[in-house]
Amino acid sequence: MVFQTVGIPIATSVLKGYNGTIFAYGQTGTGKTYTMQGPFYSIEEYNINDDSYSKKYMGLIPRIISYIFEQISKKKEQYQKIPPIEYICQASYYEIYNEQIFDLLTDSTDPLNIHEDIKKGVFIDRLTTKNINTPEEAYKILEIGAWKRSTASTRMNTQSSRSHSVFTLTLQNKIEEDGITQIQESKLNLVDLAGSERQKLTGTTGQRLLEARNINKSLSALGQVIQSLVDINNNKKKVHVGYRNSKLTFLLKDSLGGNSKTFLIANISPSAFSLAETLSTLRFAQCAKQVSNKAVVNQVI
Template structure:
């Protein structure tokens, strides 16, 4: 990692020029840390990126956009054992983006409530699911694990794909949301392979819905709702490397199939962003891509983490991940603030009124009176440029 550039050399041909990929951030967190007495890995040199640095660069932007009312998505992609779950969830004292985000949002709510009036209200709810062998399971409801075929994925005409009967748990503090996430994490499907002792055998999506009710400038109540999707994808893997057989082999096949569908969706979206015509985005090819439709190509501000393994035996997988992330850079999403139609209309009218008043002050608009000239002083609402 050199600044924002990641370089990779083929271990079988070290004399060849390295392949270089440029990203918004490029972190090294394999070694170069010092372990504190509480178990936290702090930087031992300028090269090492700790969990707090990653959150400040990535998670902080998700948090700020959630407060503004935007939908946000953050997902980690990479081969098994590369550190996706470590980045998203963390381990021990080294908390990942998900728990730090939850802690920070409740700290912000507490600060707001100190000065909030009676008309202000803040609500947070949590849902947590996994996609195992193309079936959706509710991690906050253990009974859903026994439903044949899993929970149903439906499509709403305006909101897109959603999971029917998914548990949405209301939480009022970081302690509550941390407890619920820990409950869901214990229900996750994990298993040991030759490459990872705690390999995720399913994709996990943590969805946090944040609703704000605040009075606007006129004193009327305004509601904004933000949905934050934090996605920990299962790792791509090769059967000969993981030693997978039986159920592990079936799980790995389903994981690779859904990740292949994700790659096809990202390629199609990148082609669209570059101006190619008549591109069909194959969202329906897998359960994962259906549920990530909004995050990938819809109303969302989205961040992707590409987790890499520094081991030379993983050269091909690492190069594949870098190319995947390089394609994802080209995708453009259009995010809008989520507010009620009435609130949106009022806000747009106020903005338009302010714009016209500013143009009046600068002489750019003449307000014409009914049946007369502008000098008559009898104005009405037609605007002439």
């Protein structure tokens, strides 16, 4: 259902050359990782050869990957000429923990820096980018990243994700027709946010206090950016948008009011005990719904 309403439209847009973003937002334990990634972490457990079992439990990210590759092979069949249509697909996976960026695809634990450049926009220096030719290669990348993320969280002695993770798929397609080469490039950011509940600062010390402050800081920055964009929409007035107030909003600037088709999935708990958090998540989603982005096809040539 989520794949039909969110996954297919965004994958279709990305194939047409638009940038796309999906955010999973909500309280800890409401199924953000389950929605984005699925319940399984290992490629063996995905059991990709057994359709009936694996497809049922796949999260949005593997489903979108599989759909994009299916559509690419259909497109390739349509073009009979040689050289017909060429696709280059790349993936990267990182997390933002304590306002620092960590590559989920290397063994290194050094934080990475963000740079901004007129041509490339905002980017992460030295972030690993892997070429992917098959969905299985992409699942493997997802598995490596998820494993690194989960071992970091076990080391911190917590079941919940205290970080935001971003899986980015970059798709470049080159079509040669009548001597004219057209290149389109699009980027899809699939974002699993840290739990949105207000982190308690009282009685918390050391590393946990730092984490709590940083989760509060980045999610507040996200809320403020969204509120500023809504104010701009409603009042048609120039308001300063604080993209630089957190790494999350700075890196995903384009996904928020910029050149991207963006979905926000609000994950909520069915429990009455979580009523206050559920209301807060729904209010956040209602506010985010009022933001309008300006997505355009990214024609390189």
